[in-house]
Amino acid sequence: MLLQLVPPFEDYYKPSKELLAAVNTALFLQRPLLLSGEPGTGKTECANFVARQLKKAYPGNFRNAKALRFNTKSVSQSTDLFYGYDAVAHFGDKSNRLKESFITFNSLGIALLCTQAPKDEWSRFHNYQAEVFDKKPSFGSVVLIDEIDKAPRDFPNDLLSELEKPPFKFSIKEMADLEIAQNAEMPIFIIITSNNEKGLPDAFLRRCVFHHINFPDSAALADIVKANLGLENLYIEPAITKFLELRNKNIAKKPATSELIDWIACLAHKDLLKDDLVKWRSADTAYKQKITETLGILAKSKTDFETLSSEIGG
Numbered sequence: 588m589l590l591q592l593v594p595p596f597e598d599y600y601k602p603s604k605e606l607l608a609a610v611n612t613a614l615f616l617q618r619p620l621l622l623s624g625e626p627g628t629g630k631t632e633c634a635n636f637v638a639r640q641l642k643k644a645y646p647g648n649f650r651n652a653k654a655l656r657f658n659t660k661s662v663s664q665s666t667d668l669f670y671g672y673d674a675v676a677h678f679g680d681k682s683n684r685l686k687e688s689f690i691t692f693n694s695l696g697i698a699l700l701c702t703q704a705p706k707d708e709w710s711r712f713h714n715y716q717a718e719v720f721d722k723k724p725s726f727g728s729v730v731l732i733d734e735i736d737k738a739p740r741d742f743p744n745d746l747l748s749e750l751e752k753p754p755f756k757f758s759i760k761e762m763a764d765l766e767i768a769q770n771a772e773m774p775i776f777i778i779i780t781s782n783n784e785k786g787l788p789d790a791f792l793r794r795c796v797f798h799h800i801n802f803p804d805s806a807a808l809a810d811i812v813k814a815n816l817g818l819e820n821l822y823i824e825p826a827i828t829k830f831l832e833l834r835n836k837n838i839a840k841k842p843a844t845s846e847l848i849d850w851i852a853c854l855a856h857k858d859l860l861k862d863d864l865v866k867w868r869s870a871d872t873a874y875k876q877k878i879t880e881t882l883g884i885l886a887k888s889k890t891d892f893e894t895l896s897s898e899i900g901g
Contacts, residue, residue: 588648588772588774589614589615590614590615590641590644590645590774590776591611591614591615592607592610592611592614592637592640592641592644593644594607596636596640598636598639598640598814599811599814599815600629600632600633600635600636600814601807601810601811601814602633602636603800603801603803603807605798606633606798606800609796609797609798610633610637612796613776613795613796614776616796617752617753617774618794618795618796619732619750619777619778619779619794619795619796620776620777620778620779620795620796620798621779621780621781621787621792621795621796621797621798622778622779622780622781622798622799622800623780623781623782623783623797623798623799623800624782624783624799624800624801624802625782625802625841625843626782626843627842627843627844627845627846628800628801628802628803628843628844629800629844630780630800631656631731631733631780633778633800634654634656634729634731634778634780635652635653635654635729635731637654637729637776637778638651638652638653638654638728638729639652639653641727641729641776645727647726648726648727648773648774649726649727649728649729649774650722650726651726651728651729654728654729654730654731654778655694655695655697655698655728655729655730655731656694656730656731656733657693657694657695657730657731657732657733658733658734659732659733659734659735659736659737659738659742660737660738661737661738661739662739663737663738663739663742664739664742664745665742665745665746665749666757667693668693668694668695668696668732668746668749669692669693669695669696669699669757669759669767670690670691670692670693670696670757670759671690671691671693672689672690672691672759672761673689673690673691674689676689677689685711686761686762687711687712687713687762688711688712688713689713690712690713690759690761690762691712691713691714692712692713692714692715692718692719694730694731694732695730695755695757695775695777696757696767697718697719697728698727698728698730698769698775699755699756699757699767699768699769699775700715700718700719700724700767701719701722701724701725701726701727701728701773702724702725702726702727702728702769702770702772702773702775703724703725703767703770704724704725705719705720705723705724705725725770725773726773727773727774727775727776728775728776729775729776729777729778730775730776730777730778731777731778731779731780732777732778732779732780733780734780734781734782735779735780735781735787736781736782736783736785736787743787743788743791744788744790744791746791747790747791747794750777750794751794753769753771753774753775754768754769754770754771755768755769755775756768756769779795802843802844803844805824805827805828805831808827808830808831808844808847809823809824809827811844811847811848812827812847812848812851815848816848816851816852816855818851818852818855820855820860822860822861822862822864822865823851823860825864825865826850826851826854826860826864827847827851829864829867830842830847830850830851830885832898833885833895833898834885836894836895836898837894838886838890838891838894838895839887839888839890839891840886840887840888840891842884842885842886842887846884846885849884850881850884850885853881853884854878854881857877857881859874859877859878859881867899875899875900878899879896879899879900882895882896882899
C-alpha cells in the first residue's frame with residue numbers, strides 16, 4: 588500500500604519540508620530512511636513522529652505511537668536486530684525449559700511478528716506474550732536503528748540482504764533455521780540514524796533514502812520551543828538569539844535543540860525571560876550571575892563552561 592504523510596500536523600515535532608519530503612520518498616520506495624546530523628537535531632525523535640503520524644493516518648495498519656528502537660552497540664550483529672539467544676542461561680538451566688524460553692525477540696523481530704496474526708505456539712518464546720500476543724497483532728510498525736556508526740564495520744553490509752526490500756524475514760538458527768516472515772500487507776518502515784562518526788559502505792548507502800538534518804534556524808527553533816513547552820513569552824526569540832550567539836562561540840560541544848528547550852524552560856522558571864535578556868551586556872551583576880548558573884545546561888565541560896561564563900560576564 589502507498590503510505591504518505593500529509594501536513595498539517597498537530598505535533599510538538601516540527602519537521603522541515605525537506606525532511607518530510609525524504610520521509611515520503613522512503614515510504615513510497617519502501618526503502619530505509621537514513622538520517623544524519625549532529626546530536627540533538629531530532630533524528631531519533633523523527634522516528635517517533637513518523638510512528639505517531641502513521642498511526643493517525645492509517646489506524647488499521649499502525650497501532651504503535653512510538654518506534655520500536657534498536658540501540659546499536661560496538662558488538663552488534665545483524666541478527667541482533669531480530670532476536671537474541673541466551674546460551675549461557677540455557678546451559679545453566681536446571682529446570683529443563685525449552686530452548687524458546689531463552690530466545691528474546693528484538694525490535695525488528697517484534698515488528699515482523701506483529702504483522703502476523705497471533706500464534707499460541709510462539710508464546711513459548713521468552714517475550715512473545717508481552718511484546719506481541721498481548722497487543723493483538725496484525726499491524727505494521729516503525730523500526731528505529733539508532734546510531735549505526737557505533738556498530739562494527741561489517742554490520743551495515745550484513746544488513747543489506749536483510750533490508751533489501753520487504754517483505755522482510757529472518758531465521759532462528761538455534762531452532763533448526765525456523766523462519767519468520769513479514770505479512771506484506773502490514774508495512775514496516777525502517778529509519779536509521781547516523782552521527783557521521785565514520786563512513787558507511789557505498790552498497791549500504793545505495794539502498795537507503797538519505798537526508799541530513801541541518802541545525803534549525805531561529806524561526807524553526809522558536810516553533811520547536813513553543814510546541815514543546817507550550818510557552819508564550821515575548822522574550823523567547825531574544826533567548827534563542829542569545830543561545831545561537833553562545834552556540835557559535837569556540838566551544839567543543841555545541842548545545843542542541845533539546846538543551847535549548849531545557850535552558851528556556853529553566854529561564855522561564857527562574858523568571859529570567861525579561862528585558863535584561865535583550866540588554867545582555869548592560870544587565871546588572873545579579874542577573875548575570877543567575878544566567879551563569881543556568882549554563883550547565885548548555886556547556887558540557889569545564890572549558891566550555893568558562894568560555895560561556897566569560898561571554899555572559901561581558
